[in-house]
Amino acid sequence: MRKNAVSAKDVAELAGVSRAAVSRCFTPGASISAETRARILKAADQLGYQVNRLASGLIRNESGLVALIASEIATPYRSELLSALTQALQQAGKLALVINTDRSDDSVERALRQAISYRTDAAIFLSGMPARSLSETCLRNGMRLVLINRDEERPGSLRVRIADAEAGRRAVALLVAAGCRRLAVATSSADTPSLKERERGFIEAARGAGIDWTALRGGPTSYQTGQDLGMDLLTRPERPDAIFCTTDLMACGIADVARWRLGLAIPQQLSLIGFDDIAQAGWDGYDLSTFRQPVDEIAAKSVAWLSTVADDHPADLMIEPRLVMRGSLARKNHTVSRYSSTVSSSDSSAM
Amino acid sequence: MRKNAVSAKDVAELAGVSRAAVSRCFTPGASISAETRARILKAADQLGYQVNRLASGLIRNESGLVALIASEIATPYRSELLSALTQALQQAGKLALVINTDRSDDSVERALRQAISYRTDAAIFLSGMPARSLSETCLRNGMRLVLINRDEERPGSLRVRIADAEAGRRAVALLVAAGCRRLAVATSSADTPSLKERERGFIEAARGAGIDWTALRGGPTSYQTGQDLGMDLLTRPERPDAIFCTTDLMACGIADVARWRLGLAIPQQLSLIGFDDIAQAGWDGYDLSTFRQPVDEIAAKSVAWLSTVADDHPADLMIEPRLVMRGSLARKNHTVSRYSSTVSSSDSSAM
DNA sequence: CTGAAAGCGCTTACAG
DNA sequence: CTGAAAGCGCTTACAG
Structure with a gap:
């Protein structure tokens, strides 16, 4: 100016x-x-x-700004969460400062330093994790921290988690109930707690059920990695008849490889369950059964916490993903009443 | 804080x-x-x-903040553009203040007022258009304005446009060359200049070619609208054998309806061309020929202009979309050398 | 209810 | 190269 x-x-x-x-x-x-x-x-x-909010923020020690720190923001799930968060913030009279990071710790630290320098009222992490020392600097400065889908916690911060392991377990039960006999769990190499928990829950339940199972990890969380995972799993001699994929984006890659490269029918020859409920999961070409991450709820609760009184004790919030039943899951003998109450009908609304 | x-x-x-x-x-x-x-x-x-950037911004009269004003930011094309812009801004040492709007003029005005109140160095409009009076206020305050894909201009602002009409014309030539005989153009009811230009170029060229054509407008720009458009067009007695769709998102809806509801083979029974080159266009399930909007180029040039000397004369930038050839376009007698130089091979990289 | 004054954290001529 | 001082635009006790 x-x-x-x-x-x-x-x-x-x-x-x-x-x-x-x-x-x-x-x-x-x-x-x-x-x-x-x-x-x-x-x-x-x-x-x-x-x-002039710069001046009033300076005086009142409250900028009205909230930093949203995330990588890969053009990815379906991330962009939906980002959209929900920016809207929730605006409704609360705040504004979102979006800071893009890459996978390096360095970029996360730089992002947080920028947030501090703009004296944002809070920083919400959708990816990455602030170093403990820096997070303490934030706390000292009266800045609030929200960690979404992170496993560690930080003093004074809110941690929002999804019941990931439980979803993995439910996936096994659903697939078994659908008559599948050779299960697989497919995930990426991303070292995020949520993906690992989903995988862990699945493996735990598969072991418990005494059923044949396998686990495979691919590259970064992407459609392409889904394709690679699908190609690997579905060309094995003992081909799985069901795959639980830890994100919808990768599940779309698996579905496409199955159908277009290997000529497999879904769900007749392959049942598929994803996670997130991105818009594409509801598209006709995928019709993917999945666990919905309620982004609006995550956003609303995160933002609500910001206007709560500060407290050094870390807060924890566990959110239940909702099973969205669609056509990618065979329903041969669908008799598990235990899950029926949370089974919703198709919900194909894009965010 | x-x-x-x-x-x-x-x-x-x-x-x-x-x-x-x-x-x-x-x-x-x-x-x-x-x-x-x-x-x-x-x-x-x-x-x-x-x-403290609040204080230094106040003194130096330069906040380092740039407002990104957009609606439907979780949509594939928008989120890719937003991602490119936030990254370009960060590289230029600035930070993005993302402001969500809905379709109302009122929300666009509110967004711009917020930008002014934070004394952002610039506001970049991805949707909507500032009222002339407000844009003059911005100009008086030394704030820069970038209008992406808007048709009107504003004094002192940069307008970034895509050669939309030309793409519409090229779509006709490509489809005719591929042997298609009953063309259609499908678009949404959104009143944006870019979509209208794409449609106009198509109609103009189809008329000129003396070929059978039809045009159809649906609801808001969405996958669902694509489905509706596809259902309408493809169940007509004189079913089109080629559709140019003004956005990839809608084209995905058309493709799915064609394949999964009507059992039509693409490209054998229906050739499809989209616009944008969203990530999904490169997915196996769509494999959509489309015109790529070079979001990185748009972002880079918009941001570069911000550090240019201000000038009351409005600047104009025309960007050429690049044709990305994929499987959704039949290549019967593909002899139009005129376009071959810009035809790139499949490019399925997600942003 | 209203104004004069102090102060938020910074930058930038101005002297030295 | 360095410090004292003025000033950016605001808010908020403090008097009246």
């Missing part, structure tokens, strides 16, 4: 009042008479005045 | 220098001796000091 914007001083002069009055006019609850208020509002409107 | 963060004063005291010295230490090009610089850096590191 070159030129100076119109300031409270300009408005005060035009309205014939003090700058303090102008400030009060835009401060909810400040004492000001209806008459001067009207005069000021008129002058402000005429001049196109907007309170 | 409750507590006060550590300030330059604290650092100055610890290092035994003046606050001015601390400020110089973090101002590129300011004159400071190597020795005091080192002392200050050490003290700053020890205290976890970060320059």
Whole structure:
């Protein structure tokens, strides 16, 4: 910005009042008479005045900004979560500062330093994890931290988690109930706790059920990795008849490889369950049964916590993913009443 | 933020220098001796000091913030563009303030007012359009405006456009060359100039070619609308054998309806061309020929313009979409050498 | 209810 | 190269 914007001083002069009055006019609850208020509002409107949030943030020690720190923000699940968060923040009168990171710790640290330098009221981590020392600096500065789908915790922070392991276990039960006999779990090499938990729950339940199972990890979490995983698993001599994939994005890759490269019918020859319920899971070409991550709920609860009184004790929030039943899961003998209450009908709304 | 963060004063005291010295230490090009610089850096590191950008923005009249104003940010194309823009901004030392809007003019105006109140160095519009009066306020305040895919212009702003009509014309030539005889163009009801231009170019060329054609508009730009458009067009007695769809997202809906509901083979019974080259266009299940919007180029050029000297004359930038040839387009007699130079091989990289 | 004054954390001429 | 001082635009006790 070159030129100076119109300031409270300009408005005060035009309205014939003090700058303090102008400030009060835009401060909810400040004492000001209806008459001067009207005069000021008129002058402000005429001049196109907007309170300078840089200055007010400086004074009030509250910027109104919240940093959203994430990598791969163009990915379906991430962009849906980001959208939900920005909207929830706006409704709460705050604004989102989106900071892109890559997989390096370094970029996460840089992101958080930027957040600190803008004195954001909070930082919400969708990927990565702040170093403990830095997170303590944040805490000292009165900045709030929200960790979504992270496993470690930090003092004074809110951790939002999904019941991942339980979903893995339910996947096994569903597949077994559908008559599948050779199960597989497919995941990426990403070292995130949520993916590992989903895998762990699955393996645990498969072991418990005494059924034939296998686990495979591929590259980064992506459609391409899904293709690789599918190609590997589905060309084995003992081909699995069911795959639980830890993210929908990879499940789409598996589905496409199965159908278009290997000519397998879904669900007749391969049952598939994903995780996230991204928009594409509801598309006709995938029709993927999956566990929905309720992004609106995650966003709403994260933002609500921000206006809660600070407390050094870390808060923890566990969110239940909801099973969304679609066509990718064979329903041969679908008699497990235990899950029927949470089975919802197809929900193909894009975020 | 409750507590006060550590300030330059604290650092100055610890290092035994003046606050001015601390400020110089973090101002590129300011004159400071190597020795005091080192002392200050050490003290700053020890205290976890970060320059307060609220204060420095206030003083230097440059917040380092850029507002990104957009609706439907979880949509594939939008999220890819948003990702490219946030990254380009970060590389240029700026940070993105993402403001979500809905379809109303009111929300666009509110978004821009928020941007002004944070004194963002610029506002980039991916959707919607600022009212002329407000955009003048921005200009007066020295704030830069970038309009992506908008048709109107505003004084002092950069307008980035895609050669939309030309793509529509090329689609006709490609489809005719592929041996298609009954063409259709499918678009949404969205009143955006880019979609209308794509449609217009198509109709113009189809008329010129003297070929059988039809045009259909559906609801909002979405996968679901694509399905509706596909169902409508493909169940007509005179079923089109080729559809140019103004966005990939809708094209995916058409492809799925064609294949999964109507049992049509692509490209044998239906050739399909989309626009955008979203990640899904490269997925096996779609394998969609499309015109790629080079989001990285759009982002890079938009951001580069921001550090250009301001000028009241509106700037205009026309970007050529690149044809990405994939399997959804029949190649019966593919002899149009005119286009071959821009035909690239399959490019299925997700952003 | 209202204004004068102090102060938030910074940058930047101005002297030295 | 360095410090004291002024000033960016705001908010908030403090008097009246």
